[in-house]
Amino acid sequence: MVVVDRTDLVRVIASGQDGLITRAQALRAGFSRHDIDHLVTVGRWRPLARAVYLVRSRSIESPARQCRVRAAVLSLGPQAHAVFGTAAELHGIAGLPRGDEIHVALPGRAAKRTRVSDPAIVLHQLEHPPGKVVQVNGIAATVPRLTVAEIILRERRYAAVSVLDSALNRGLITTECLAAIAVLIRGRRGAIAARGYLAEADGRAQSPLETRTRLRCVDGRVPPDALQLEVRDDDGYLLGIGDLGWRGPQVIAEADGRDPHATVEAAFADRRRQNRLVNAGWTVLRFTWQDTLRPDYIPWTVRQALVAARSR
Template structure:
């Protein structure tokens, strides 16, 4: 792919590659986890859209890394709100316990929103939370997480919490999720 006039944009007066071009260049050069994280982030932040995803296979055809990059496109999901959420989801997929939804809204019988879970398994009522330091590290965030978790637990949900360190151990997250699903009375 050669740089065309649509591949360059200005950011604060500085020429830069367009979001689509940047995503293409990155996913062709990195492994699956960072590639899917970049795709998820670009979709979540509306830097690229579903129509862009459809054009990527043609744009990367014949380039080194295209086979892996095409496989990553199928796993992209703009509902993931952080690379940690993406990595946690991919660990579950790789561990043969894929979630059935992301950003799972849990409501009570009156429709009141009790909380939103990062990764969810609706049948057994299991939610996995990806707790990044930036989003969950302040005292206010910790207290809000605790209140939300208490509401969800009281509504019959099992809440699991994972950190970046947990994603570095390939079997830990899927094993923990599998145990929670097995312990659920709603399997």
């Protein structure tokens, strides 16, 4: 018979939970309540949520976001699951601002009985059947289709369309899902606006910045006629791919996100690609997140480029 040391057992459990252990798991592993309290007092275990501890806390000054989300869900019991922006975050769906809040749901009676002391945890009283909840890296969360549906009912247009585009681009939902989502949200508060967001969704957008740039162009009445436009020379050689394109006047708009274009190698590659496109007769415009905060700037700049291109 192999006897497993309780400390080793806790270490094994915690290794599959972002370094976390619940009080109940520690008790089942053989620790007493006094043992647990002592480990917390001396700083070996750090409380991250109610009855959830980070093991070997001295080596981790700031727990990762996923660790904090897992702690919040674990602290609220087996029926708890991430919802809204927190579920989207776990699925890798972009488009919402990243805040400190952690959105967790419990069914009716369980939610009413639960008191949350952590101000970062936002508890929602929601009923979700088992088939609508999945495990994402071991953390319970609503399935992508439901996650997106609930977000677009709550968010404004730019964020909502960005979420839809991201989910489509990552293959977490399909274009066929959009019709199903429209049915899912029927009759709910915000459904009329959300149906409009569904109509504007386009999975070719590779980032929320591309989505926002496109929507600014649409609102400014200079919508692009192509996304992820491939530009080739007479021999078929690929010169570059433009985020947004106007094929007739040969204008391309690039959405320059901070992370993808931050490295020196990326900057050099961007310049080489732009030179190839310009030499082939294309006008290349570049927009940043800051540019999308002004409703008039992007469409005005695009319109000027289109006029100049057509007068050549």
